[in-house]
Amino acid sequence: MLVRKKLVRLSIYELREKISRASIVLGIFSLLFFFSSASSSNPSGGGIYPDYNSNPIPADITDMSSTAARLASRITLGWNLGNSLEAIGGETAWGNPRTTRQLIQLVKSSGFDSIRLPVSWDQYADQATAEIDRGWMNRVTEVAQWCLDSDMTVLLNIHWDGGWLEQNVYADAQELVNAKQKALWQQIATHFRDFDERLMFAGSNEPAVEDASGMGVLLSYHQTFIDAVRATGGKNAYRILVVQGPTTDIEKTHQFMRTLPEDTVADRLMVEVHFYTPYQFALMLKDEPWGNQFFYWGAGNHSQTDTAHNPTGGEEARVDQLFGLMKTRFADRGIPVVLGEYAAINRFGQLSGDNLQRHIQSRAYWHRYITQSALANGLLPYYWDNGSNDKHSSGIFDRDTNTVFDIETLNALNQGVGRQAGP
Numbered sequence: 424m425l426v427r428k429k430l431v432r433l434s435i436y437e438l439r440e441k442i443s444r445a446s447i448v449l450g451i452f453s454l455l456f457f458f459s460s461a462s463s464s465n466p467s468g469g470g471i472y473p474d475y476n477s478n479p480i481p482a483d484i485t486d487m488s489s490t491a492a493r494l495a496s497r498i499t500l501g502w503n504l505g506n507s508l509e510a511i512g513g514e515t516a517w518g519n520p521r522t523t524r525q526l527i528q529l530v531k532s533s534g535f536d537s538i539r540l541p542v543s544w545d546q547y548a549d550q551a552t553a554e555i556d557r558g559w560m561n562r563v564t565e566v567a568q569w570c571l572d573s574d575m576t577v578l579l580n581i582h583w584d585g586g587w588l589e590q591n592v593y594a595d596a597q598e599l600v601n602a603k604q605k606a607l608w609q610q611i612a613t614h615f616r617d618f619d620e621r622l623m624f625a626g627s628n629e630p631a632v633e634d635a636s637g638m639g640v641l642l643s644y645h646q647t648f649i650d651a652v653r654a655t656g657g658k659n660a661y662r663i664l665v666v667q668g669p670t671t672d673i674e675k676t677h678q679f680m681r682t683l684p685e686d687t688v689a690d691r692l693m694v695e696v697h698f699y700t701p702y703q704f705a706l707m708l709k710d711e712p713w714g715n716q717f718f719y720w721g722a723g724n725h726s727q728t729d730t731a732h733n734p735t736g737g738e739e740a741r742v743d744q745l746f747g748l749m750k751t752r753f754a755d756r757g758i759p760v761v762l763g764e765y766a767a768i769n770r771f772g773q774l775s776g777d778n779l780q781r782h783i784q785s786r787a788y789w790h791r792y793i794t795q796s797a798l799a800n801g802l803l804p805y806y807w808d809n810g811s812n813d814k815h816s817s818g819i820f821d822r823d824t825n826t827v828f829d830i831e832t833l834n835a836l837n838q839g840v841g842r843q844a845g846p
Contacts, residue, residue: 471602472553475609476651482660486619490690491663494620495759498576499840500794501537501805502530503764505817508563509541509582519810524569525825531573533819533827534837538570539763539805541582541628544607553606560614571621578665578761578805579615580625581607588644592630592637601647608651616657624652625665625695625763632669638679641669646684653687663691665761671697677748683758694753696802697764698793700745701737704785705767708815718770718778721792724785729778739792746800754801762797766790766807769829772814787835794839806836 510517530538540563547559563579570577583589591600608626615622626648632641645666652659666684668676673696683692699705704717718732719725725733749760767789770782790806797804812818812828821828837843 471599472606475554475606475613476654478613479654480616480656483657484661485658487658487661489620489663490757491693491759492690492757494576494623494663495693495803498537498803499798500535500836501539501578501761501803502535502819503539503541503805503807504566505541505807505809507541507810508566509543509584511543511546511585514562517810520822522566522569522822523825524572526820526822527566527569527573527575529820529825529827531575533833534840534842535575535806537576537578537803537805539578539580539625540567540570541580543584544581544611545584545587545603548607553603553610555607555610560610564614567615567618567622571618576621576623578623578625578763579611580628580665581611582628584628588627589630592632592640592644594636594640597640597643601643604644604647605651608648609655612652612655612659616655616659619658620661620663623663623665623693624648625667625761627667628763629671629697630667630669632675632679635679638669641667642682642684649684649686649692661688661691663693665693665695665763667695667763671695671763673698673745673748677752680752690757693759693761693803694749695761695763696749698745698762698797699765699767700741701734704734704737704789718774718782718785720767720785721788724781724788726778726781739796742793742796743800746796746802749802750800760802762802762804764805764807765793765797766809766817768815768817770814783831787831790832790835791839794836798840804836804839806832 504522506517507514507519507522510519514521527538542563544555544559547556548554567577567579581588587603588600604626608624612624615624626645630641630644632638648666649664652662652664664686668680676694676696680694683694686692701717701720703714704720707716710716714735715732717734717737718729720734721738753760767786769786770779774782794804794806806819807817808819809816810818810820810822812821817832819827819829819833827833
């Protein structure tokens, strides 16, 4: 049973490919549903869902005094509970077991001081009213509380979630997507309103934006998120909120995200980007006519025999240059930048002998260097752990046994923050 469970787990790349294909279909279906509902009830799209901010309370700054920069200063190394709470079909649908308190405690004891919780909400919501299932809300709360009990900060988001927002960042969908964004965040924010400042909210995950026009639509989604959270009052009036750059790509974020949404309180926003660069090393599964995979990376790690798979770019200087863009655009202005995801897949089962050993060495160096450079440039690193220990995956922990599986990566991450090694 253990082996069978591991076989169905998806690699980062396989999952992204499946999501990409499914999102096109689901995105179209969702819009058709939205437009049909809007046209039959209200041509403008207004009033599609009930107002879930039915009990706003006065602002409460108790245990909420930290600015974004101050809270960021206590985050050294973050970890993603990937392929679990955001899994379409249920928490265990993508091969991981139900998350346990023991896993969270293991993450904490391994050197991580913050956890990003990718969460799907729409699949647990009534499609006519957008009301989120109470049982699911309580389950997410349980996991978040375990993280806080371990004295870690928590970044709670709406993840891909069927692509209802992420694949619909354009003007024709804007009014309808904003309606759902408002309804979901009113409920999430109200439910978590009494949690202290260690709990942060992130409005989306990787919104598909390729140009300035899409950026304008995305800013409206971010504004709806911020307004919905703040309007619930209580501690949410001061909670740290995180907004995502276009496709969470660093270059696109630098090019198009020149302003942030408006907020009712100063210095409580962060920006989020992700990092899988170079793609040929971090995610690519097979050689293509346009180029080969990179099995090796970084100074001193190139192969003298398998030269066809040495990197042709995207090494240390490129990493520093990209992170430097975020430093000058945001971090130097007091706006913390969350590196919400980063990881390079393993090549276990694809390579052997000296080539595999050189790859393992390269991969550990990549993880150490990315972590170190991120911190040096004011970015908060959150490693993407998809829970799988199979080929082309990025799991550090065996979630079935709550033990460390990939000690090389764990040690590299700890070294990246200035520690010698993990436990």
